[in-house]
Amino acid sequence: xxxxxxxxxxxxxxxxxxxxxxxxxxxxxxxxxxxxxxxxxxxxxxxxxxxxxxxxxxxxxxxxxxxxxxxxxxxxxxxxxxxxxxxxxxxxxxxxxxxxxxxxxxxxxxxxxxxxxxxxxxxxxxxxxxxxxxxxxxxxxxxxxxxxxxxxxxxxxxxxxxxxxxxxxxxxxxxxxxxxxxxxxxxxxxxxxxxxxxxxxxxxxxxxxxxxxxxxxxxxxxxxxxxxxxxxxxxxxxxxxxxxxxxxxxxxxxxxxxxxxxxxxxxxxxxxxxxxxxxxxxxxxxxxxxxxxxxxxxxxxxxxxxxxxxxxxxxxxxxxxxxxxxxxxxxxxxxxxxxxxxxxx
Amino acid sequence: xxxxxxxxxxxxxxxxxxxxxxxxxxxxxxxxxxxxxxxxxxxxxxxxxxxxxxxxxxxxxxxxxxxxxxxxxxxxxxxxxxxxxxxxxxxxxxxxxxxxxxxxxxxxxxxxxxxxxxxxxxxxxxxxxxxxxxxxxxxxxxxxxxxxxxxxxxxxxxxxxxxxxxxxxxxxxxxxxxxxxxxxxxxxxxxxxxxxxxxxxxxxxxxxxxxxxxxxxxxxxxxxxxxxxxxxxxxxxxxxxxxxxxxxxxxxxxxxxxxxxxxxxxxxxxxxxxxxxxxxxxxxxxxxxxxxxxxxxxxxxxxxxxxxxxxxxxxxxxxxxxxxxxxxxxxxxxxxxxxxxxxxx
DNA sequence: CTGAAAGCGCTTACAG
DNA sequence: CTGAAAGCGCTTACAG
Numbered sequence: 001x002x003x004x005x006x007x008x009x010x011x012x013x014x015x016x017x018x019x020x021x022x023x024x025x026x027x028x029x030x031x032x033x034x035x036x037x038x039x040x041x042x043x044x045x046x047x048x049x050x051x052x053x054x055x056x057x058x059x060x061x062x063x064x065x066x067x068x069x070x071x072x073x074x075x076x077x078x079x080x081x082x083x084x085x086x087x088x089x090x091x092x093x094x095x096x097x098x099x100x101x102x103x104x105x106x107x108x109x110x111x112x113x114x115x116x117x118x119x120x121x122x123x124x125x126x127x128x129x130x131x132x133x134x135x136x137x138x139x140x141x142x143x144x145x146x147x148x149x150x151x152x153x154x155x156x157x158x159x160x161x162x163x164x165x166x167x168x169x170x171x172x173x174x175x176x177x178x179x180x181x182x183x184x185x186x187x188x189x190x191x192x193x194x195x196x197x198x199x200x201x202x203x204x205x206x207x208x209x210x211x212x213x214x215x216x217x218x219x220x221x222x223x224x225x226x227x228x229x230x231x232x233x234x235x236x237x238x239x240x241x242x243x244x245x246x247x248x249x250x251x252x253x254x255x256x257x258x259x260x261x262x263x264x265x266x267x268x269x270x271x272x273x274x275x276x277x278x279x280x281x282x283x284x285x286x287x288x289x290x291x292x293x294x295x296x297x298x299x300x301x302x303x304x305x306x307x308x309x310x311x312x313x314x315x316x317x318x319x320x321x322x323x324x325x326x327x328x329x330x331x332x333x334x335x336x337x338x339x340x341x342x343x344x345x
Numbered sequence: 346x347x348x349x350x351x352x353x354x355x356x357x358x359x360x361x362x363x364x365x366x367x368x369x370x371x372x373x374x375x376x377x378x379x380x381x382x383x384x385x386x387x388x389x390x391x392x393x394x395x396x397x398x399x400x401x402x403x404x405x406x407x408x409x410x411x412x413x414x415x416x417x418x419x420x421x422x423x424x425x426x427x428x429x430x431x432x433x434x435x436x437x438x439x440x441x442x443x444x445x446x447x448x449x450x451x452x453x454x455x456x457x458x459x460x461x462x463x464x465x466x467x468x469x470x471x472x473x474x475x476x477x478x479x480x481x482x483x484x485x486x487x488x489x490x491x492x493x494x495x496x497x498x499x500x501x502x503x504x505x506x507x508x509x510x511x512x513x514x515x516x517x518x519x520x521x522x523x524x525x526x527x528x529x530x531x532x533x534x535x536x537x538x539x540x541x542x543x544x545x546x547x548x549x550x551x552x553x554x555x556x557x558x559x560x561x562x563x564x565x566x567x568x569x570x571x572x573x574x575x576x577x578x579x580x581x582x583x584x585x586x587x588x589x590x591x592x593x594x595x596x597x598x599x600x601x602x603x604x605x606x607x608x609x610x611x612x613x614x615x616x617x618x619x620x621x622x623x624x625x626x627x628x629x630x631x632x633x634x635x636x637x638x639x640x641x642x643x644x645x646x647x648x649x650x651x652x653x654x655x656x657x658x659x660x661x662x663x664x665x666x667x668x669x670x671x672x673x674x675x676x677x678x679x680x681x682x683x684x685x686x687x688x689x690x
Numbered sequence: 691c692t693g694a695a696a697g698c699g700c701t702t703a704c705a706g
Numbered sequence: 707c708t709g710a711a712a713g714c715g716c717t718t719a720c721a722g
Contacts, residue, residue, distance in 0.1 A: 006715055017693045022717060032691060049486060052461040053398040053407070054715035057698045062398070064462075072442065073426065078418040085444070094458050097417070097442040099430070113439050116397040117409075141394060229629040261631045284570050286603045351699055362709045367701060377707060399699035402714045 005048045014042055025050070062118035065307065068098045068110050069125040069149070075279045076249065076296075077125070080148060083300025084123060091308055093120070100127045108134050115141050121307045125149040128191050144310050148303045151193040156318045158310075160303040162294040164194050167325030168201030171246050171274040171292050174327060176209045179336030180244040180272060183211075186231050186256055187222035187248025195220075195248075198276070202246055217242060228252035232259020241339050243271060250275035250282045250291055257285065257332065270340055272333040287331035295323045350393045359387055370395070407463035410652065413443045413455050414470040414494070420624055421641075422470070425493060428645025429468060436653055438465070445472045453479050460486050466652045470494040473537075489655050493648045496538050501663045503655075505648040507639040509539050512670035513546030516591050516619040516637050519672060521554045524681030525589040525617060528556075531576050531601055532567035532593025540565075540593075543621070547591055562587060573597035577604020586684050588616060595620035595627045595636055602630070602677065615685055617678040632676035640668045 007018040014021075016039070024031040024039040031039075056062040065088055069077045081097070088095045096114065100107035107127045111134060114122055121144045126135070132154050138145045147159040175183050185202050188195040199218065206213050217240060222231045228251060235245060235256065247253035253275035257267035267273055268287035275282055275291035282289040302323070306316045352363040359366075361384070369376040369384040376384075401407040410433055414422045426442070433440045441459065445452035452472045456479060459467055466489045471480070477499050483490045492504040520528050530547045533540040544563065551558050562585060567576045573596065580590060580601065592598035598620035602612035612618055613632035620627055620636035627634040647668070651661045 004715095007717095008715080018716080019694080019718080020692055023692090026717095030691065035691080047485075049457070049460050051402075051463070051715055053402045053463050054698090055717070057396075057398045057402055057700085057715085058717045060698075072417055073420065073423040075418060081418065094441070094462070096439070112394070115394050117439070118396070118398050140392075225625055225629060255629060258629050258631050281570075284574075284600075286574075349699095352701095353699080363700080364702080364710080365708055368708090371701095375707065380707080396699050399714090400701070402699085402716085403701045405714075 005046045006051065007048075010039065010042055010046060010048060013046070014039065056118050060118065062120055063093050064096060064114070064117055064119045065093045066096045066098070066110065066114040066119050066122040067124070068100050068107060068122065070102055070127070071099050072097055073099075075251075075281070076277055077149070078279075079296035080300035080303075083297045084304045087301055087304035087308065093308075102127045102129075104129050104131070104134070108137075111138050114138075115143060119143050120311055121145070123148055123303055123307055126152050144307065146303050146307045146310075148299055149194070151320065153193075158303075158306050158316055158318050159320045160299050160306070160323065161194070161320075162296070162299060162325050163322040164197035164325075165201035165204070166322075167276065167292045167294065168198045168246060169205040170325065170327045171276065171290075172202050172205035173209075174290070174329065175244045175246065175272055175274065175333065176205065176211070178244075178272065178333060181211055181336070182217070182240050182242040183244045183246060184217045184219065184235055184238065184242040185246050185248075186219050186235060187227065187252040189220055189223075198248065214240060216240070222252045222255070223248060225251040225255035225258075228255025228257075229259045229262075230255075232256050232263060236260070236263055236265070243336055243339055244333070245271065245273050247273060247275050250277045250279045250289060253289055253291070253332070254281060254285050257287070257289075265340065268332040269334055272336075274333060278328050282328070283330065285332075290330045290333040291328050293326045293328055295325060298323050350391045351396065352393075355384065355387055355391060355393060358391070359384065401463050405463065407465055408438050409441060409459070409462055409464045410438050411441045411443070411455065411459040411464050411467040412469070413445050413452060413467065415447055415472070416444050417442055418444075421622065422494070424641035425645035425648075428642040429649040432646055432649035432653065438653075447472045447474075449474055449476065449479070453482075456483050459483075460488060464488050465656055466490070468493055468648055468652060471497050489652065491648050491652045491655075493644055496665065503648075503651050503661055503663050503666065505644045505651070505666045505668065507641075507644065507670050508667035509542035509670075510546035510549070511667075512621065512637045512639065513543045513591060514550040515670065515672045516621070516635075517547050517550035518554075519635070519674065520589045520591065520617055520619065520678065521550065521556070523589075523617065523678060526556055526681070527562070527585050527587040528589045528591060529562045529564060529580055529583065529587040530591050530593075531564050531580060532572065532597040534565055534568075543593065559585060561585070567597045567600070568593060570596040570600035570603075573600025573602075574604045574607075575600075577601050577608060581605070581608055581610070588681055588684055589678070590616065590618050592618060592620050595622045595624045595634060598634055598636070598677070599626065599630050602632070602634075610685070613677040614679055617681075619678060623673050627673070628675065630677075635675045635678040636673050638671045638673050640670055643668050 007021045011018045011021050024036040098110045104127050123146045125148050135155050147157050149161050203213050219231050222228050253273050260267045275289045278291045278293035282291045352366045356363045356366050369381040443455045449472050468491045470493050480500050492502050494506050548558050564576050567573050598618050605612045620634045623636045623638035627636045
């Protein structure tokens with residue numbers, strides 16, 4: 001490893017001061033253009049690497065933005081993260097990604113680390129049970145926070161997420177429109193605002209169509225493909241014999257369809273199934289999945305932009321910004337027909 | 346936002362020097378234990394936040410480790426990343442994740458950013474076409490690099506990845522052991538080392554069993570579920586009438602099984618199919634998929650540990666470390682029986 | 691248009 | 707066991 005090159009190395013080699021070098025490398029108009037060109041040329045030739053820690057110690061701006069969600073590898077966050085990434089790239093910010101796996105502890109550690117690194121801001125999908133103090137920790141130390149995908153009670157931060165209640169009502173209405181009357185809801189939990197909102201959207205849609213709401217048609221819990229697969233057994237043994245299922249998300253829906261197929265029924269024909277999220281997998285599953293697009297790219301883009309605006313000094317109004325979901329109709333839903341008797345098969 | 350708390354704030358409030366505070370907070374035995382307790386108590390009370398940039402400027406250690414792969418959201422990297430994360434968490438390192446999407450440009454920007462932040466090391470699955478200079482850039486500036494999942498020609502860095510040739514031979518031998526003799530290979534490409542290795546593993550296994558290798562039994566190309574689905578038509582019209590297929594990965598295998606089912610044959614009974622990767626979906630597909638586990642968790646764990654060892658001063662031998670894959674036998678493979686004539690059905 | 695000097699908040703020999 | 711002081715590599719008023 002060669003000798004470390006720093007501003008003073010360049011300054012000495014050119015007979016200039018570090019101040020001039022510093023200004024030139026950042027394209028300050030204070031430096032004559034030919035001096036600047038000479039300096040940049042020399043920096044390149046010496047293999048100079050800008051030391052951000054030193055700069056940020058001085059300026060108290062790090063260019064770092066933290067992003068923490070439940071699980072980066074979960075495709076649900078894929079589009080949100082990609083949209084955030086592309087917004088942040090454009091403004092030359094570095095983004096630090098982390099999972100909290102719904103551990104409040106892990107999330108707090110991340111926020112503390114980010115503060116230690118001098119993070120300029122944080123975009124988070126808060127862990128279940130996040131105490132308000134953890135959010136305040138960020139804000140009080142000058143690190144603005146923006147929420148995505150999940151709401152938090154008791155804080156008035158800018159929050160960007162899909163309109164879940166509206167989105168689920170789209171799916172439910174679609175099934176009702178096809179003639180289904182016994183419609184189960186599979187997956188999700190009351191512990192998150194999203195879970196409550198989606199269940200509420202389902203309930204509201206049924207009520208509006210004058211269909212009695214039967215709480216035992218709800219199978220809460222599943223959030224993964226595996227979970228949906230396992231839920232198929234409970235679903236198929238419901239005494240009400242549902243002919244359709246509104247699922248928490250695409251993964252649950254795909255898992256449920258696999259479970260239904262395993263039991264000898266044909267998903268999409270015998271049982272109509274809807275998903276939520278419109279993942280890439282939704283369009284190529286067999287049958288292709290009727291689902292709700294969350295418009296996740298919009299969620300991510302708007303959240304990132306809101307943070308950048310705030311860092312630039314302009315203050316977007318706080319509070320909830322709901323993005324309207326859209327229906328994607330495919331092969332996993334079909335008009336109602338009476339359920340085949342499995343015992344006969 | 347309250348007044349910024351720093352070491353000197355604590356020092357002044359307690360009538361001590363910053364040196365003592367610094368040592369106490371890091372549990373130095375040089376500080377009397379009751380002094381230390383008092384200091385820690387006060388730090389907590391004041392809401393002190395450790396400034397890592399200042400510390401790292403002084404020590405030239407940042408605690409930051411970069412991880413860059415093709416696409417964080419791609420499930421192929423999921424287990425690798427989780428294993429790296431948990432190793433790094435344990436050693437209290439911060440990890441910065443990034444996608445390069447096989448853009449050499451984006452990958453170089455990431456390495457430069459990491460150097461600017463004083464990254465201690467980097468774990469990478471190099472972008473296709475990465476020039477050796479980009480890797481040297483890291484090493485020459487004192488930032489050791491470890492490779493995962495992909496090999497790079499011309500560099501002698503520690504590299505951790507699955508033994509693809511061995512893995513595919515496991516799958517092929519499994520089918521041979523079940524009595525199959527006409528076995529097709531679906532998907533993959535000769536453009537990557539992985540593609541060449543997997544085809545070679547298939548060829549070697551056949552040769553060892555004295556089965557003649559017929560190049561027209563290879564259908565290269567498919568890497569997605571959609572691709573596997575479309576390949577079913579070609580597969581079923583092969584004049585050699587294969588009774589089994591070794592697939593490039595789980596997605597291709599699942600797609601192929603869907604295509605086989607669509608044509609009226611029963612995958613797992615009429616045609617045996619193997620996958621590769623052992624994704625979550627493999628165990629819940631219908632039929633459940635016999636596949637090869639890449640042992641991705643081992644890849645990630647060993648790579649992270651190799652980097653940490655190197656940072657701690659001990660030098661693992663460079664070069665390629667191949668992780669042995671393992672067979673997962675499920676329902677998509679069964680003993681050979683003559684192929685049903687579809688024309689009759 | 692360029693330079694001298696202070697200071698961001700730590701850690702680390704060194705001294706006592 | 708504790709303190710005084712230098713220095714990590716930048717940026718930023720300020721002076722010229």
